[in-house]
Amino acid sequence: MTNIRDLAKMAGVSVTTVSRVINNHPYVSEEKKNAVLKAIQDSNYHKNINAVHLSRGKTLLMGVVLPYSDHPYFALLLKGIAKQALEHNYKLVLFQTDYMKSRELEALDMLKHKQIDSLVICSRSCHVSTIEDHLQYGPIVLCENMKGKELSTTFINHYKTFVNALEYLYQKGHRNIGYCIGRKTGTNSRQRELAYSNFVNKYQLEYNQEYIIDQCLYFEDGEKVLKRILGMTNTPSALIVTNDQVAAGIVTACQSLDISIPKQLAIIGFDNQPIARMMNITSFELPLEEMGENMFLQAVNAEVTHKEFSVQFIERGTV
Amino acid sequence: MTNIRDLAKMAGVSVTTVSRVINNHPYVSEEKKNAVLKAIQDSNYHKNINAVHLSRGKTLLMGVVLPYSDHPYFALLLKGIAKQALEHNYKLVLFQTDYMKSRELEALDMLKHKQIDSLVICSRSCHVSTIEDHLQYGPIVLCENMKGKELSTTFINHYKTFVNALEYLYQKGHRNIGYCIGRKTGTNSRQRELAYSNFVNKYQLEYNQEYIIDQCLYFEDGEKVLKRILGMTNTPSALIVTNDQVAAGIVTACQSLDISIPKQLAIIGFDNQPIARMMNITSFELPLEEMGENMFLQAVNAEVTHKEFSVQFIERGTV
DNA sequence: TTGTAGGCGTTATCAC
DNA sequence: GTGATAACGCCTACAA
Numbered sequence: 104m105t106n107i108r109d110l111a112k113m114a115g116v117s118v119t120t121v122s123r124v125i126n127n128h129p130y131v132s133e134e135k136k137n138a139v140l141k142a143i144q145d146s147n148y149h150k151n152i153n154a155v156h157l158s159r160g161k162t163l164l165m166g167v168v169l170p171y172s173d174h175p176y177f178a179l180l181l182k183g184i185a186k187q188a189l190e191h192n193y194k195l196v197l198f199q200t201d202y203m204k205s206r207e208l209e210a211l212d213m214l215k216h217k218q219i220d221s222l223v224i225c226s227r228s229c230h231v232s233t234i235e236d237h238l239q240y241g242p243i244v245l246c247e248n249m250k251g252k253e254l255s256t257t258f259i260n261h262y263k264t265f266v267n268a269l270e271y272l273y274q275k276g277h278r279n280i281g282y283c284i285g286r287k288t289g290t291n292s293r294q295r296e297l298a299y300s301n302f303v304n305k306y307q308l309e310y311n312q313e314y315i316i317d318q319c320l321y322f323e324d325g326e327k328v329l330k331r332i333l334g335m336t337n338t339p340s341a342l343i344v345t346n347d348q349v350a351a352g353i354v355t356a357c358q359s360l361d362i363s364i365p366k367q368l369a370i371i372g373f374d375n376q377p378i379a380r381m382m383n384i385t386s387f388e389l390p391l392e393e394m395g396e397n398m399f400l401q402a403v404n405a406e407v408t409h410k411e412f413s414v415q416f417i418e419r420g421t422v
Numbered sequence: 423m424t425n426i427r428d429l430a431k432m433a434g435v436s437v438t439t440v441s442r443v444i445n446n447h448p449y450v451s452e453e454k455k456n457a458v459l460k461a462i463q464d465s466n467y468h469k470n471i472n473a474v475h476l477s478r479g480k481t482l483l484m485g486v487v488l489p490y491s492d493h494p495y496f497a498l499l500l501k502g503i504a505k506q507a508l509e510h511n512y513k514l515v516l517f518q519t520d521y522m523k524s525r526e527l528e529a530l531d532m533l534k535h536k537q538i539d540s541l542v543i544c545s546r547s548c549h550v551s552t553i554e555d556h557l558q559y560g561p562i563v564l565c566e567n568m569k570g571k572e573l574s575t576t577f578i579n580h581y582k583t584f585v586n587a588l589e590y591l592y593q594k595g596h597r598n599i600g601y602c603i604g605r606k607t608g609t610n611s612r613q614r615e616l617a618y619s620n621f622v623n624k625y626q627l628e629y630n631q632e633y634i635i636d637q638c639l640y641f642e643d644g645e646k647v648l649k650r651i652l653g654m655t656n657t658p659s660a661l662i663v664t665n666d667q668v669a670a671g672i673v674t675a676c677q678s679l680d681i682s683i684p685k686q687l688a689i690i691g692f693d694n695q696p697i698a699r700m701m702n703i704t705s706f707e708l709p710l711e712e713m714g715e716n717m718f719l720q721a722v723n724a725e726v727t728h729k730e731f732s733v734q735f736i737e738r739g740t741v
Numbered sequence: 742t743t744g745t746a747g748g749c750g751t752t753a754t755c756a757c
Numbered sequence: 758g759t760g761a762t763a764a765c766g767c768c769t770a771c772a773a
Contacts, residue, residue, distance in 0.1 A: 106766050117744045122768060130742050149559075152535040153475040154766035157749050162472065164515075172500065178492030185518055189525075194532070196483075197491075197516040199504055206508075213513070216471040240468075322641065322670070323696040351641070351674075355701070358677055377642040382674070425750050436760040441752060449758050473750035476765050 105146040113142035125150065162220050165402055166210045168198045169225040174320055175348060175376050176391065180225050180246065183395020191403060202286065204228045211237045221402040226289065244401045246394065247290040248411075255401035256409045257394050261291045264387055264414050265298035265343070268371050272341045273306065275422055277369060281314035281339035283328055283349055292317075295345070314339055322378075325352020329360070332368075341369035341422070347379040347386055354382055354421065370421040383420040390414075424465040432461035444469065481539050484721055485529045487517045488544040493639055494667060494695050495710065499544050499565065502714020510722060512539075521605065523547045530556045540721040545608065563720045565713065566609040567730075574720035575728045576713050580610045583706060583733050584617035584662070587690050591660045592625060594741055596688060600633035600658035602647055602668055611636075614664070633658055644671020648679070651687075660688035660741070666695040669703050673740065689740040702739040709733075 107121040114121065116135050123131045124139040131139075142148070156162045167184055169177040181197075188195050196219055200206035207229050213219045214237055221242040227234065231252065234243055238254055248258040265282075272280050282299065284292050296315070303310045313335060316328055328349065332338050344350040350372030357364055364370060372379050375388035390412050397410055426440040433440065435454050442450045443458040461467070475481045486503055488496040500516075507514050515538055519525035526548050532538045533556055540561040546553065550571065553562055557573055567577040584601075591599050601618065603611050615634070622629045632654060635647055647668065651657050663669040669691030676683055683689060691698050694707035709731050716729055 104766095107768095108766080118767080119744060119769080120742090123743090126768085132742065135743085149534045149536075151476070151766050152532075152537040153472055153481065154749090155768080156472040157470070157476050157751090157765090158767045158769090160749075172491045173494060173497030175492060181491065181518075194528070194537075195516060197514060199500075209513070213471075215468045217468075218471040218513075321696065322667075323700040326700050348641075352697075352700070355670075355674055355677075377640065378671075381642040381645050381671070423750095427750080430760095437751085438753090438760055438762095439758090442759090445752085451758065454759085470750050473765090474752080476749090476767090477751045477753085479765075 104151075105148045106151070107148075110139060110142045110146065110148055113146065114138040156217075160217070162218060163193050164196055164219045165193050165399070166196045166198060166213055166219040166222040167225065168200060168207055168210045168222065168227070170200050170202045170228075171320065172197065172199050174346075176346060176374060176389075177225055179374075179391035180395040180398070183392035183397075184223060184399045185395075186392070187396045187399035191399070193399075193403070200228060202226075202228045208233075214243070215240045223398045223402050225398075242402050242405050244398045246398060248294070249290065250409050253407055255398075255407050257398045257401065257412065258410075259389060259394075259412045259414055261294040262298045265295045266302065267416065268343045268387070269298065269302040271416075272343070272369060272371070272422065273302075275341075275369065277341040278306075278308060279311075279314070279337060279339040280341045280343065281311075281316065281332060282343040282345070283316045283319035283324075283353075284345050285317065285320055287315070287317045311337070319344065319346060319349045322348045322352040322355075324349050325354070326356045328353055329356040329362075333360075340367075341365075341371075343371045343373075345373045347372040347374045347376040347384060350384050350386070350421070351378045351382050354384060365420070365422050372421075375415075375417050379417070379419070385419040385422045386417050388415040388417055423470075424467045425470070426467075429458060429461045429465065429467055432465065433457040475536075479536070481537060482512050483515055483538045484512050484718070485515045485517060485532055485538040485541040486544065487519060487526055487529045487541065487546070489519050489521045489547075490639065491516065491518050493665075495665060495693060495708075496544055498693075498710035499714040499717070502711035502716075503542060503718045504714075505711070506715045506718035510718070512718075512722070519547060521545075521547045527552075533562070534559045542717045542721050544717075561721050561724050563717045565717060567613070568609070569728050572726055574717075574726050576717045576720065576731065577729075578708060578713075578731045578733055580613040581617045584614045585621065586735065587662045587706070588617065588621040590735075591662070591688060591690070591741065592621075594660075594688065596660040597625075597627060598630075598633075598656060598658040599660045599662065600630075600635065600651060601662040601664070602635045602638035602643075602672075603664050604636065604639055606634070606636045630656070638663065638665060638668045641667045641671040641674075643668050644673070645675045647672055648675040648681075652679075659686075660684075660690075662690045662692075664692045666691040666693045666698040666703060666705055669705070669740070670697045670701050673701055673703060684739070684741050691740075694734075694736050698736070698738070704738040704741045705736050707734040707736055 107118050110121045111118045198210040223244045225246045244255045249256045372384045372386035375386040379386040426437050429440045430437045517529040533541050542563045544565045563574045568575045691703045691705035694705040698705040
């Protein structure tokens with residue numbers, strides 16, 4: 104592997120001149136420049152990026168932490184991040200955690216070891232304090248409502264959105280409302296749980312623990328959800344499903360059991376994915392791609408900011 | 423940021439000794455070792471990985487090229503790769519290409535620039551020769567049948583599998599068989615196309631160009647497919663769908679149009695995903711995760727190998 | 742406009 | 758056991 108010292112020798116110039124040519128710096132005569140260019144041609148020279156990184160103290164690498172990359176919610180966030188990464192000449196290092204703390208720690212470690220410049224955490228397992236401990240090594244962006252902390256955040260108001268969904272269903276006459284989420288822990292889930300319990304209190308409804316169904320991620324989980332609610336002594340008449348894939352799975356499972364939607368079961372999905380349009384599912388549209396883009400930008404600009412994105416309610420046929 | 427030179431000063435030893443302690447090398451007295459350890463404690467020192475990379479000439483980073491990471495086929499390959507990466511202490515750099523050559527070239531460039539040690543390409547857009555040109559910079563693994571080339575490959579026999587699917591449908595009485603694929607180009611698609619045209623010739627059936635439907639990737643594409651075949655003058659009676667998500671989408675679209683499966687339309691899916699089981703779709707199971715694992719291993723072991731994986735036919739209710 | 746020399750942080754060699 | 762010292766490949770004052 105040839106290096107700039109070799110090139111310098113070949114071109115009869117100094118390494119500095121070679122470096123200048125390589126990095127398009129000014130103050131190089133055409134003549135020497137061409138000599139260097141020729142040497143590069145002849146030698147199939149290629150920059151050793153690690154040396155550049157070491158010398159510059161930067162890598163142009165950004166870490167992205169997410170639990171599942173095949174899940175549309177995260178895939179869309181990732182898409183937005185990747186879009187901006189491309190424009191800013193950054194590469195991404197992906198950490199698919201399956202919500203294992205150890206994987207998340209690996210990402211934080213890479214930040215600590217300067218292998219990545221910054222980190223976007225789309226959904227975390229670690230405690231905030233663990234994450235804050237790593238802020239000294241580089242910018243970290245979270246995708247949850249965490250105002251006041253010294254790290255940047257991008258989020259939507261899950262509390263308000265859930266209240267809206269619940270009130271909408273209440274107005275439509277529903278009194279037994281359940282909901283499906285990915286996991287019970289996490290800031291977003293807690294906001295939803297809060298909205299739910301406040302709603303139940305407000306209207307003096309029964310707080311039924313089993314109406315909260317977690318581990319709902321993919322289409323096929325819809326079948327499981329339906330079986331579960333049908334097994335309840337008091338089957339809910341409506342479900343808020345925080346993911347259109349699962350909502351579609353429930354709708355499909357209902358069809359094969361001849362359960363009429365929305366008559367026997369009303370459903371509100373989330374994300375407004377193509378599958379929701381196809382299956383005529385009422386859904387909340389989240390601007391996930393833009394949120395991803397925003398997170399990237401927050402991560403490159405060290406400045407700490409907090410940005411809330413708004414959601415849009417799309418009425419269709421499942422309520 | 424403290425470095426090992428600082429540590430050496432603090433501990434009253436040489437940088438060599440510090441390095442030995444850090445890397446658990448032998449020949450260092452307990453006493454000095456503890457002094458170094460204490461210095462590390464006191465200084466919140468962290469290894470600069472880039473310096474290690476430069477010094478060692480290795481990064482323990484592997485690149486993974488795939489068109490869509492939210493597509494179950496690729497997500498499963500990735501899962502397998504990630505599993506082995508974890509075990510081998512490798513990190514992954516993801517290149518989601520959307521089949522854009524430029525993105526693939528970025529990955530090849532990173533290999534050239536020693537920013538990654540090796541590269542797994544799950545599906546390529548670039549010409550093989552372009553990829554071969556980069557073999558000098560590190561191992562590259564492809565996921566297609568490419569025996570005889572000097573790069574490692576992991577693949578399944580798409581030709582044989584497709585023949586099996588076609589023969590099975592023929593035996594069931596089908597004479598108008600169409601198929602759905604992701605894209606028309608690519609080694610795998612060409613193998614399938616070959617199987618199809620040979621089949622058509624063998625049984626003297628009509629080769630109908632419009633029976634080959636591409637751009638079939640996600641559940642919601644199923645609706646599009648159904649509309650399309652219903653618009654044909656000679657609607658196929660059976661479809662081979664190279665992806666269970668799309669197959670499920672077709673089944674769902676059929677339900678809402680009261681098209682009976684398999685009576686009016688038979689369907690064979692691919693991948694045997696959970697959704698296929700849920701919707702009782704006949705499918706071919708591909709060992710995608712194992713294939714991913716294998717690709718990782720091929721990429722770390724520089725030795726060139728070719729490995730074929732076999733598929734399993736899962737009979738269910740859609741044929 | 743050009744070049745010398747020192748530095749980035751770590752590892753490896755070799756002598757003691 | 759231990760420690761100088763020379764790589765690794767590049768960047769950048771600073772001097773000329």
